[in-house]
Amino acid sequence: MTAATRELFERYHACWEARDPDRIAELHTADSVFHLHSGQAPARGRAAVREAAAGMFALVPDLAFAFVSLRTGEDFWAVQFKLTGTSAAGAPFEVDLADFVLVEDGAVKEKHSYVDGVAMQAALASPEPAGAQTG
Template identity: 70%
Template sequence: MSESTRALFERYHACWADRDPDRIAALHTPDSIFHLHSGGKPARGRDEIRAAAAANFALVPDLTFTLVDLRVGADYWTVRWTLTGTSTVGNPVEVDIMDLVLVADGAVTEKHTYVDGVAMQAALTPPAK
């Protein structure tokens, strides 16, 4: 395990836990990619990454992360999380995700997030009236 990659993971996770899109974007390279694999296009570059992170936080304002598993290498980490909170439509959120994050020179070059789409869609669907 690379201590510098582990340290970057810790700083990066703190930005997500604090729900801080500016700090998240700052830890990416200028040409970095953030791809939430849920049907949308990847965010490219810090401005789009900042906007994508903010949009995710807007959907679940009280979002919390529970670490399930972390693997760190010299130039990557993979991590499984359980996300919890309450969606903006009032539904409880409990969704499994997995991140594959590539790093170089102390910054994130790519972040791929794979999400349980069925659970996320259920959390974001307004209750029937």
């Protein structure tokens, strides 16, 4: 584990905990890639990273991260969290998240987030109107 990578992780995670898309984007390289591997296209560049983070906070304003584990190296970290929040239907949810992050020159070069997409989509789905029928 390197101290510089661990320190970057701590600053970066604090930005996510604070729900601050501007500070998140500032910690990325200019040509950074942020890819939430659940069907979306990767966000490329700081402006797109900022937009992606802001979108998550708009969708789940009470998004929170329960720390599970962390591994760091010279130019990467891998971390596991339990994501929690409130769905569009108003129900609390919890899904697993794993991030693999590549670091370059003291900034996030690539962030690959792997989430249980099926559970996340189900949790965030809008409820059907009362009396709606399926089938």
